[in-house]
Amino acid sequence: MRIFILVSVLVLGAWILGACNSTESNASANHPSVEAAKPPTTVQADGAKRITVSELQALLEKGQAVVIDVRNQASYDQSHIRGARLIPSSEIADRTGELPKDKTIVTYCS
Numbered sequence: 510m511r512i513f514i515l516v517s518v519l520v521l522g523a524w525i526l527g528a529c530n531s532t533e534s535n536a537s538a539n540h541p542s543v544e545a546a547k548p549p550t551t552v553q554a555d556g557a558k559r560i561t562v563s564e565l566q567a568l569l570e571k572g573q574a575v576v577i578d579v580r581n582q583a584s585y586d587q588s589h590i591r592g593a594r595l596i597p598s599s600e601i602a603d604r605t606g607e608l609p610k611d612k613t614i615v616t617y618c619s
Contacts, residue, residue, distance in 0.1 A: 560615055574613040590617055 560568075568574035569592070576593040578585050585595045596604050598618070608614055 565615055568613055568615075572612075574615050575609055576615045576617055577608070578617045580618060593617055 565574065565576070569576070576590050578589050578593040578595050579598040579601065580595075581597055582595065585593075589595070594607070596607065
């Protein structure tokens with residue numbers, strides 16, 4: 510069981526770091542309107558799902574998502590998404606118990 514948990518934590522950490530280090534841009538001048546809050550379905554080549562600002566707003570309004578800011582404390586203090594929880598990427602493995610199991614987890618890294 511411990512091996513399963515360790516592997517799960519490592520996969521989650523690798524996914525977060527991969528999403529943060531992606532060179533692909535998700536910026537778009539036109540954000541499509543969101544009809545209903547639902548988990549994101551767009552998956553990029555690095556395996557990380559992307560979400561638009563309007564999709565995030567809809568999920569947050571319905572209580573279906575949580576934002577985890579994986580940057581450092583100084584970056585978080587300078588500016589962050591309102592309501593985001595700071596869990597630096599170097600601490601994710603030790604703090605997985607703080608992540609909800611019933612919500613979409615959105616990581617913010619830049």
